[in-house]
Structure formats: structure tokens, C-alpha cells
Amino acid sequence: MSKKYSICISTYNNLPYLQLLLKSIKDNSHYSEYEIIVFAENCSDGTNTYLTELSKTDSKIRSYIEYNEIPKGIGGG
Numbered sequence: 001m002s003k004k005y006s007i008c009i010s011t012y013n014n015l016p017y018l019q020l021l022l023k024s025i026k027d028n029s030h031y032s033e034y035e036i037i038v039f040a041e042n043c044s045d046g047t048n049t050y051l052t053e054l055s056k057t058d059s060k061i062r063s064y065i066e067y068n069e070i071p072k073g074i075g076g077g
Contacts, residue, residue: 004034006034006037007036008037009021009036009038010038010073011039011040011043011047012041013047018038034060035060035062036060036061037062038061038063038064039064041067041072042067042068042071043065052065
């Protein structure tokens with residue numbers, strides 16, 4: 001099934017806020033045909049583990065986890 005909308009999120013070591021954001025999107029989204037794409041770069045606060053586990057149980061979540069010596073930042077994501 002193709003998703004109608006994509007929500008793109010770039011994050012860096014903000015796990016509590018990312019969790020709140022994802023919950024808010026899920027609870028308040030008017031549309032049901034969406035996917036959430038999360039780009040996490042060089043996170044060290046548990047974000048990577050959280051996203052890996054979440055994407056196994058929630059088909060709307062796709063995560064891209066990267067480690068870069070020279071961070072790409074939001075534009076590189």
C-alpha cells in the first residue's frame with residue numbers, strides 16, 4: 001500500500017521529544033495514509049535502539065540511522 005503523505009523528521013539526541021512528537025502525530029493526525037521517515041545521525045542517547053524497535057512494530061515508521069565522522073546535518077539527511 002502506497003502512503004499518501006510523508007512526514008520527515010531529522011533528530012540528534014532528543015529521544016524524549018522524538019517520542020512525544022511521534023505519539024502526537026499518531027494521536028492527532030487527521031490522515032491515516034502517512035509514513036514517518038526519521039533520520040537519526042550520530043545519536044548516543046538511545047534514539048537508535050528506540051527507532052529500530054519501533055520500526056519493527058509500527059509499519060508507518062521508517063528510520064535511517066547513520067554514523068558520520070563529519071556530520072551531514074539536516075540537509076544531508
